[in-house]
Amino acid sequence: MTSKRNEFFDTQVLGHPSGLFVLFFTEMWERFSFYGMRALLVLFLVSALGIGGWDWPRENALALYGTYLALLYLTPIIGGTLADKYLGNRKAIIIGAIVMTLGHASMAIESNPFFLYLGLLLLVIGTGFFKPNMTSFISILYKDFPEKKDGAYTIFYMGVNAGAFLGIMLCGYLGEILGWSWGFGLAGIFMLLGLLQFTFAQGIFGDVGKKPNTEDKSIEADNHVKIEDKLNPFTIVDKALITIISVLGLTWVINDPLSKIGETNFLEFGGTDYSGHTILITLLLFIFLITSRILRYSKITRDKMIAVVIFAFFIIFFWASFEQAGGSMSIFAKDYTSRILSGNAAFIFNIVDVIITVVPIGIITYVLYLLFKQTFKKYFISNLILGFSFILIWGVVIWKIYNNFNTYSYEISYNTYTITAEDTKPIAITAETIVPENAEIIENTTVIISSNEFLKDDKISILDLDKKGTNFKYLKPEQADLINNNIPATIIRKKDNEIQIPATWFLILNSLFIIAFAPLFSKWWESKYNPKPAAKYAIGLFFLAIGFGFLAYGASGIPQGAKTASVSIVWLIFAYLFHTLGELCVSPVGLSYVSKLVPPRMIAFMFGVWYLALAIGNKTSGKMGAMIDDITTKYDISTFFLIFTVVPIVIGIIALLLSPVLKKLMHGVK
Template sequence: MSSQNNPDFFQSKVLGHPSGLFVLFFTEMWERFSFYGMRVLLVLYLSASIIGTNPGLGWDIKSATALYGTYVMLLYITPVFGGILADKYLGSWKSVIIGAIIMTIGHASMAIESNVTFFIGLACLVIGTGFFKPNMPSILGEMYKDFPEKKDGGYTIFYMGVNAGAFFGMLLCGYFAERFGWHWGFGLAGIFMLLGTIQFWLSKPLFKTIGDLKKQTPEDEEKEVFNHPDEKIRNPFRFKDIVIIILVSIFGLLFAFNDPISKHMPEYDLFKFMDITYGEGNTIRGQYIIVILTLITFLYLIVTRINRYGKVVRDRMFSIIILACALVFFFMCFEQGASSLMIVARDYTNRVMEGNAAFAFNIANSLLTIVPLLFISWVLVRLAKQTFKVISASNITLLICFALIWAAAIVMLRTDWTTNAYKATYKAVEVPDIDKKTNLQRTDKDGNLLFKTEPIGLLDSMQTDYKVLDITSTVGSKQEFKVGQTVFIHPESGGKVALLTAEQKSKLAHDYSEHKENRNLITQATISQELKGQVEIPTTWFSTINALFIIMLASLISKIWDSKFNPPAAMKYGYGLIFVAIGFLVIGLGSMGMSTTAKLSLFWLVAIYFFHTVGELFISPVGLSYISKLVPARMMAFMYGIWYLAIAIAQKLAATLGGQVEEIQKEHSLSYFFFLFTGIALFAALFVILLNPLIKRLMHGVK
């Protein structure tokens, strides 16, 4: 917004910045709370057993990650169209409101336990993000239009809001979903999305004309400043370009939807007629042939279009394309945090802590929750003091948000501090580990048949056919029990054993009957020991580490960019990819020699998130900055579209590869899976570092 439209805008300040920045800070915080809170649950919910104390959809890992990959891929494509609609017809302010409302409907739909509403919710989130995502930064940029010296600090504070929302969303939505039911997690995301939308809508009197539609006139285009004569060259889309774009879009979307559908229901594979079989039953799937041909066609479009520009602009745009290729490799590895690492945390990590370890974790988790909440609440009070007279209703809505988030945090911490822990002993049986798709017993890499241990259920007649074992597991409960007391337990996803309440036992019995299961795994057990304390770390807790490390390390890394040690763009990408490779190498070494029944220490997951966060800070903030420096303003929409498309492709690749974790672990080992990504990241790092001289030359002096 220009200072002439609102000369008093910078008179109302919080921490040296206009109050409006912190309205945007909290709006983005609640949106990111909802987005990451839902995102961290998606693969877990899809792959959770269909029968359990917290049942999911029962999909296999490949199908779950395929759907997740399609979902997140679309999240990076729709903002391209949302930005165009905002620029031409709606304006940024209306677009944010429309997007937030659609996303609220999406979260509410997912909170209803129904397959139909679940997928309606996903569709709403994709559409709503398209309107919301590109327009919040646009409002922020307009706000600082006449105050460029304040812009960097404003974006830094805004970025902190993004990470604060991601941190609390994953922490609280994840906790409530895993402890109390998936609909609690999805519902919590929806509540804060709704309240965040209301507080933003009610803050309009503070922003006045900021975010309103402003159409560019021919006179405005004539005023555009060009740094080089080549930038004046116009390059309208030709008929052939439009045809290619339409075909690429159609086949790209067909692949995106066909991938999860065909993996979950192979009979509906649209491209099965193109499958190529070779050797002993090996198959190249038709959908992968289609997507490769589509990508080649799209690359042809990009190259031929860029070649029509003058040499300087052409070279600079090619340098962006090279960096975009490196970005694909980065996100392909980094985004394992939302797919394979979630499965590793759930199924292969020791998340149960007892005694002093549980006490230490509860203290650390309490501090990590309360200290940031206290700081952000203090900012809220400062904002209310400055703006209450102008936007009182917006401030009241924010106060309600914070009352709810404090209540949710207190419930989480109180539950962990007061959970009782026991050892429960029960009878179990070794049963064949059956592959659901082939209906054959799995084997290890040496050809030995694999078995898994399951409790002997109440209606189980198999205990006489297989080896019977006495098993002791740690269980937690809010209820109190005595040693020798009889209880009932049930196996859950990730090897967890749940201690059942009478209500849960009754519901599980009904579910077994409804699904006509032959085996009822509700099992009688005996309390054999009472422990001092116990806490089971939620699977989703590990995802919060990334946001936490960003908040801790962002300012430190940014100081390097302001010093004489600031490396060129290609080297930043190379160093970032090296840190990603180190993260995979560390956890790969930590999982070496691990038996099928052993669990990873949680410190290996903390380590990989640390190194990956450092890598992210080297790469993520750099790309969009270089686009703004390298191309003229009228070309930015095209290049931003290419950039987001590269991220979308990377997200889909990441989820597809991450879906192989279970299969690779069974056929080889968990360390083998991590070492594969170590190699991919190192290859990409070497690729971009070796191309550094070429990239510098293509940039023609831009630093």
Template sequence: MNTDIENLFKDKVLGHPAGLFVLFFTEMWERFSYYGMRALLVLFLISSITDGGFGWEKAEALSLYGTYTMGVYLTPVIGGLIADKLLGYRWAVILGALIMTLGHAAMAFETPLMLYVGLGCLMVGNGLFKPNMTSIISNMYKDHEEKKDGAYSIFYMGVNAGAFLGIMLCGYIGENYSWSLGFGLAGIFMFLGMLQFYFTQNIFGSIGLSPKKKLALDSETIGKDGDQDFVEVNEEEASSKVVFDRLIAVGVFCVFTVFFWAAFEQAGGSMTIFAEEYTQRNLVGGYGTLFKYVDALLTIIPLGIITYVLYILFKKTFAKYAVGNIILAVSFLVIWGIVGWKINRDFSNDQVEVPATWFGILNSLFIITLAPLFSKWWESKYNMSGPLKFGFGLLLLGLGFGFLSMGSQSIVAGEPIMKVSMFWLIAAYLFHTMGELCISPVSLSYISKLVPAKWIGFMFGVYYLFIAMGNKLAGTVGSYIEEIEKAYSISGFFLIFTVIPIVAGLLIAGLNPLMKKLMHGVK
């Protein structure tokens, strides 16, 4: 029995340890910075020099976008090893957050050199940060396997709360005021997230400490209690055959993850371009007024829900971790101030032009709305096996691109650009989100269940390596958008991302019996 884990489960927030929500908010600010910057990157690069951009060609911008998103998922392989062998999960998270803060600051200078310096820092920092956040959760729930799926779904809601706010606010400020301010705002909240985690990290007990500190603490505990049961290294080990089979199952999940992210990551590339150039975003009269109210509610309600979660966390943790809680409170006060300014500005303008980056918030909004329902589904008797969840998720992803392919059929290359209804993008993001909820948080949960504890950090890094492949493939294929549009149509471009995920989904669903055998009872 691990006393740190049991102590964590004594103070609960919404049925889970308070420590989960410390990670929730830390990850939320990191995702705020990542998605806020990502929403602007391609638009900034392809904008004309007179508009403050770099004036790059679409293919060039999308290729860099693919390389960058590949890099942020490639570096966790090394970051996981560094944490496992040297720093520990907690200091890896802190150092990674600091390096990412410097990266955002560099990008705010808007020069080619600082762009590359900034992107490099973001890749390195993310490598230290990302795998080790999920590793901390894995260790927290090692004696509560039945709650892992729900925990990762809640954590994923934090991920998307940050993405929602980052895209909404950084995108809005970047498009309407200054690219530098948009990039800079991302860095500010990355820094605040790092401080909040640093001052609250003791809530995790010995979880996430460096190997040397962990060993010293375990030795001290044994000396006092004389009880070997407190030492994690004596946990029951599965046979080598079972471990090998389970690692094969992890490998299969990783391969199909590539198909998912190669399509899903069109959101920051070709789908953003589709929103910018092919979507009717100018609203007048009653439609414009309706959008103002809907947009205001879509901003206030989720932020209000997240603030309520923060209030519950305060009641549980403020007495012991006042500094971290105060920093978190200040962060939210600033966010509420920016949101109030944005809403006031929108209602002061008669004309409404929906920002191209606005559509990116839909994914996060739908996740914030649907994640609790999916979490309950995974904990109910109607829960599906991992391969079936993957298959269903890929099917939903393909159907989402089907909406874009259908909606863009009237657009003909070489003719005046026709603007299509926003409905097609909204429908696509809805189906993509449901597909993501079936794959991404579930992948994290299954890796933590199938992989031996001592390899957790490294295997999360390997998982992100496959996501990196998918992201680079997304950028590479996306860079051919103009060529495919000229040769066929924009509808044909999105049809590629309709067919491939559906075929992949049917394939992994068909492997369900074999995968169950390889997982040896892990559900």
């Protein structure tokens, strides 16, 4: 086996095995697909029917979003176990990629609810096979070269962020500009290309990952723990409780959006909704189970496991707030942020957008060139597919740049009517409006943005997106034929170059800031000023709070109950900056401490606990995000973001206060 592993290191790219970059690009296209779809999901669900959305209430969209994210963190426990026992890493990765490709293909038929739900289900299942096995595959490949492992994971992590960056930017752009199925479809295309590229390059890994890994997976635990661990097997009661907790928890997670969307409530009996009772019972049973397991160990082992539970508690609050990015913060970008730029502002934004798009892709293309030099002949088909992927990426990027520099605003006129005696607000006259006899016709003007060329007095059709007379969209003739409430309009004049920043664009800032700041944080962690684990959590939570503080301040002028506004984009940019800084503090702490602190027999169980904490945090993000309308109606949207400012500060202070306790519980583990 060692000789096979050594072959993996025969060819070098940037000082690392070329095989690592096969994994780099596979992971990059998978993350491209995942984040591209994630950027569009909530926006698609809440967008108007006239532009292909489903016009869902925000509460329903965020409930589905939260459940989807929660399930994504539960299935890897199953997928990792199946790979370890039966499949092997490589087969599990391929199965996961195939299932996810089918999921993205299903979501491209977004007009049919069945296919969207099927797509989400397949993505959850596929991620369960793919996600845990890519990271463990690297660990196994580098087993005989531990000194190279940190560098390998750094390269791999850059692939994750490069994929997220490109997926959000390009899938989001196509989805919002051309149509939702274009964005969902592009995600599926690159998932398929990533699958094919990996499949045809498997020879580079030798025999590693073909079969289940039966080698010793020892972790950092002293001998008395290993001996003691054999005396604490899982009892029948433990296994029964795990089954009950799993069933009740999954039922509650799935029932939440189902009861809102499909009006089917599995937890309603005799006219009473027992959803709250169900999750409370599940939580109490879980606390009893984990407490009873921990108490069976000696004091040192018990203390270390308690430390893991405390860390998991902190992580729930972090991700419950952080994952507002794809939910309520996307809604804020769409409905409350001034995203229309004209003149010099539009030109400057386009230049900046070109730089932050082209430079990263240029760097990754150079890496691809270096990989080609090492492996092109030996893995011709895989490299051909990879080359085609980049031709496609550059094609979409060039079209995006061209479209942004050739988008104009047009002043247009359209007719409305009002019944003066009743003093009603002017109502737009659509293609099918029957105007009352006593109505007064009033000509209104507005501005639309389009890359189409129009002349003065051209007749077009527009759509009132928010039905408030403030946000209109140009409809192509084929779209207008399908939409009864389109409004006939006339071109008055062409204005300056003008663009509308896609709401999904702001999501790329997270990946961009990670790429920019990760090296600085890495040096911080390696210095003598490296904070203790609890302090890292606290700092991360404080950064998170600062980000939401900017949003709360920026939204302070929005009146109570408002559904739309035009807040400066600066506040969202600052929010994403500080949220990313918070993520960089929290992300290095987690799973490594689970592996260091937990005894062997409990390692799988405690990893499950950790992923469960992530699932709870992500589901909570959807539940809390769904409160946006209620809080905005009763108070205002600034108050909504103020909640996410205060809660992380409180939890961060608790983390700091517990730092001495955690240090003691960890018994010298660093």
